[in-house]
Amino acid sequence: MSQLTSSQVEYDLPDIQVMNSRLDFAFQTWQPDAVYIVLGRSNSAERAVYVDLAEKDGVRIVKRPSGGESVVLTPSMMVFSSKFLLKKESSPATIFKMVNTSLIDSLSTAGIKNLSSKGISDLTINDKKILGSSMYLKNNYLFYHAVLNISEDVSIISKYLKHPSKEPDYRQGRVHKEFITSLHNEGYIIDYKLLEIYIERAFQNLYSLISGNIN
Numbered sequence: 001m002s003q004l005t006s007s008q009v010e011y012d013l014p015d016i017q018v019m020n021s022r023l024d025f026a027f028q029t030w031q032p033d034a035v036y037i038v039l040g041r042s043n044s045a046e047r048a049v050y051v052d053l054a055e056k057d058g059v060r061i062v063k064r065p066s067g068g069e070s071v072v073l074t075p076s077m078m079v080f081s082s083k084f085l086l087k088k089e090s091s092p093a094t095i096f097k098m099v100n101t102s103l104i105d106s107l108s109t110a111g112i113k114n115l116s117s118k119g120i121s122d123l124t125i126n127d128k129k130i131l132g133s134s135m136y137l138k139n140n141y142l143f144y145h146a147v148l149n150i151s152e153d154v155s156i157i158s159k160y161l162k163h164p165s166k167e168p169d170y171r172q173g174r175v176h177k178e179f180i181t182s183l184h185n186e187g188y189i190i191d192y193k194l195l196e197i198y199i200e201r202a203f204q205n206l207y208s209l210i211s212g213n214i215n
Helices: 051-057 092-109 155-160 192-212
Strands: 025-030 036-039 060-063 071-073 077-085 115-118 122-125 128-138 141-149
Touching: 025 192, 051 155, 071 155, 077 192, 092 115, 092 122, 092 128, 092 141, 092 192
Parallel strands: 036 060
Antiparallel strands: 025 077, 036 071, 077 141, 115 122, 122 128, 128 141
8 A cells, every 4th residue: 555545544543542532631651663654734745755765664654633744753752642621722832831841840850951942842952852742622622742752863754754844943954863863862861661750740740730720
């Protein structure tokens, strides 16, 4: 089957369980079991991906319901997802800011330094992207998911993804290898399970704020 066809399949990665949850708050971290390419809602495979290479390597392409640009997921990354019932309206920019502030506070406690929030929703270390995220709203529920690069070599991203059609101002045209980094590249060797604890703690602390105190 052509990857262009498979890219149109319904999103079915593990955090679909969070996406479909009816709980007021749901959270999950997961480690990809293979390499995946995930298109943003408005992306097309032919514009965002080197489809021939992906097809040759047997890399599955799926499309998520949230916005943003395409990403590569690998077993050397962590994906985490959360769903909240929003009791008050708020702009995506406000929510992204609150999420990133909570993540920075928690990851700093884990010893990770020089973290910043850049662009619409990225987290960076020393002006290089370490985490990307996206969200969407439906029926007063907000679904958020993000990918944190723990130790993956950026060359795999350059191999499969073309330069994005849209980019944050701070990227300044940089190619993938000059724009993206990993925790390991920045000198942070932190146990995967420990990272899960710090990230889940950030979302548990955030839930009461997002569910009732934003405006």
